[in-house]
Amino acid sequence: MDFKYSREKMIREQIRARGVTNILVLNALLKVPRHLFVEESLRHRAYEDYPLPIGEGQTISQPYIVALMTEALKLKGGEKVLEIGTGSGYQTAILGEIAERVYSVERIPSLAKRAREILDSLGYKNISIKVGDGTYGWKEFSPYDGIIVTAGSPDIPPPLIEQLKDGGRLVIPVGDIFSQDLLVITKEKDKIKKENYGGVRFVKLIGEYGWRTD
Numbered sequence: 001m002d003f004k005y006s007r008e009k010m011i012r013e014q015i016r017a018r019g020v021t022n023i024l025v026l027n028a029l030l031k032v033p034r035h036l037f038v039e040e041s042l043r044h045r046a047y048e049d050y051p052l053p054i055g056e057g058q059t060i061s062q063p064y065i066v067a068l069m070t071e072a073l074k075l076k077g078g079e080k081v082l083e084i085g086t087g088s089g090y091q092t093a094i095l096g097e098i099a100e101r102v103y104s105v106e107r108i109p110s111l112a113k114r115a116r117e118i119l120d121s122l123g124y125k126n127i128s129i130k131v132g133d134g135t136y137g138w139k140e141f142s143p144y145d146g147i148i149v150t151a152g153s154p155d156i157p158p159p160l161i162e163q164l165k166d167g168g169r170l171v172i173p174v175g176d177i178f179s180q181d182l183l184v185i186t187k188e189k190d191k192i193k194k195e196n197y198g199g200v201r202f203v204k205l206i207g208e209y210g211w212r213t214d
């Protein structure tokens, strides 16, 4: 299979066609080999327009949603970014292409381990992953220029707002377990601005400040 051709087609038909134009995001999507983040039997479907299973009841997000959420962070390069929900590590790699430093938290150890292995094999040196409840954020390296949550939450976890830099952006799906709104929170001085980027559907953010149970 010609995966480079598949990536170009994905960008043309799914990403640009829906209005994502940020060149850093498009270049990252063109470069990162998404097919390596799914199991071998699903590789031929890796560039199609939907999420795919990655084991443990979790998914790798639809390419367009990865693009939309990354664009919403408004990165210019050089930032420090926190991701909650490493999953396959695909979104992490996209962030690693653009930001200077990426910290990512995953609650399921086997997923974190596999993501670490793939990211190492691809040579990413600017990504740190830890296993834990990401609703607490990762205080040690805060504050962050951007925070991205790749699971749906009933509310915005307060530690994530606290760990956001002044002027920083938090991208998070908030709603019930069936559907959420993709919210972009901007922190300016002590004020919080909220924008709604539209409806999405994510697996649950499970933890102290998310859903309390599976």
Ligand code: SAM
Binding pocket: 058, 059, 060, 061, 084, 085, 086, 087, 088, 089, 090, 091, 092, 105, 106, 107, 108, 111, 132, 133, 134, 135, 150, 151, 202, 203, 204, 205, 206, 207, 208, 210
């Ligand atoms: N961005 C990922 C990718 O590209 O593969 C998709 C992530 S998947 C939709 C959501 C992930 O969030 C799952 O791997 C899940 O285990 C993780 N997750 C759920 N609650 C979490 C929490 N409190 N802390 C860290 N990770 C969490």
